[in-house]
Amino acid sequence: MDLYAENILDHFKSPRNRGEIKDPTVEHEELNLSCGDKITIQLAIENDVIKESQWKGSGCAISIGAMSILSEELEGKSVEEASALSIDDVKKLLGVPISQRRLKCAMLCLHTLKNALHSFKHEDTQSWTETIGQEEMKNE
């Protein structure tokens, strides 16, 4: 199936959960340096459960579409569940094959989420290599 599937384009054209939370528990920004895409995630977390997620940013259809799609999954998830989300989970959500050259676009949302959660847990942030490293090699 085509990367620019209707679902992704729909999310790109009318993004969900794009906005701001008044008093976010945590906020984190990540960039995709190779193309200048930029996403900020805000989370409201209560008793280790994500109550609300909002995001803002600019980028290509894949990074924005993926962020919008992922954002619909977060509400109600525990911090632990959200931290456990993997590349494969995001791929499943997107439902289209992601080429190596677009992997970073597609995973910017996951990378930003992971680091927002690290920041919430007062942990060190993780690198891009940790987010997609092995996957990138597998695709090579």
Added chain:
Amino acid sequence: MSFNHSDIRLQFPILKKGTYLDSAATAQKPQVVIDSMKHFYETENANVHRGMHMLSEKATTAFEEARTSVQKFINAKSAEEIIFTSGSTEGINLVAKTWGKENLGEEDSVLITLLEHHSNITPWIQLKDENDCAVEWVELDQNENIDITQLDKHLANGNVKLVAITGQSNVTGVRTPLKEIINKTHEAGALALVDAAQLSAHHPIDVQDLECDFLVLSGHKLYGPTGIGVLYGKRELLESMPPFLTGGGMIKEVKRDHFTCAAIPTKFEAGTPPIAQAVGLRTAIDWLLQFNWEDIEAHERSLIEKSFSELRKIEGLTILGPSDPKNISGCLSFVIDGIHPHDLTDIIGQKGVFMRAGHHCAQPLHEHYGIPASTRLSIGIYNNGEDIEKITPAIQEAIKIFS
């Protein structure tokens, strides 16, 4: 040799893979260049300036002949003024970290322009951080070329020690008036470094005529291999500069607590140099020089003008930079309303048209245009009108997806 275009094209087997319009990133290599490196590895490979054997002698001769080829290609006075580097990036860093480090103080400044590639920006920012000198910028004028009035103003301040400038923008394809800039630079008592990474494959270079003090280029943009580039420097300057990397090859004598350097160019070529790459670069230069520059430039001009007029017909498409294609050489970049350059370039790539998306290592220039990225179309000697005709249909497909 006559400029038989279909014959030229046949010499690049990789062009069968798609419509390659990304030569500003790296040019494709003619078969003779690939063959020459293979031949070198099969029959002449050895380290240079070392072994007392026949192969080492052959390798050394091949390496030094490559230097002479480069010398002639840019018309340097002597072969010693040609330093082999890994590319333009290393060449500029070498100057910043040797000459720059020794000669720039708190009162001094390096003047660069908005047209520069990151490799002609960040070494100077590093130098600023280390030596407390200033980095000053020349902006663009209404013709999208560098603003000469501003250049004059900066030079009049009397603190500019170096003007580091590209010969041809890797984003908008604008060629800077190098001779005029270098003259003014010298009148102000400063030195001039030319980044010829883009210019060198599209226009003849004569360093004696330009009178530039330093010039860098990259082999891989010149139909040669990756991993090799050239730093040209005027002899007196190179001789006065401290070494850059040190170690094997570049020394005269090493004692337990000190060492002395070999003469130029060896002084700046520490470690085993890119020997096979030098052979490949030489072959690329010989290959390119079999054609007349007038023919090359006329052919490439027609491709740029055709691209410009094709692209201009597309609704919502904006070409960055000059509004007159006569002021564009080698490449041009554009954006389309509502489509991110990454998406656009990916989609047209799937249609077999290969371009580049991103900021093309020129973030300050993209910031100036108020965009994070663009799509870049760039040409080489092997492109033809049919290549250009494939662009519009591919872009229309992308527009359809996003409409």
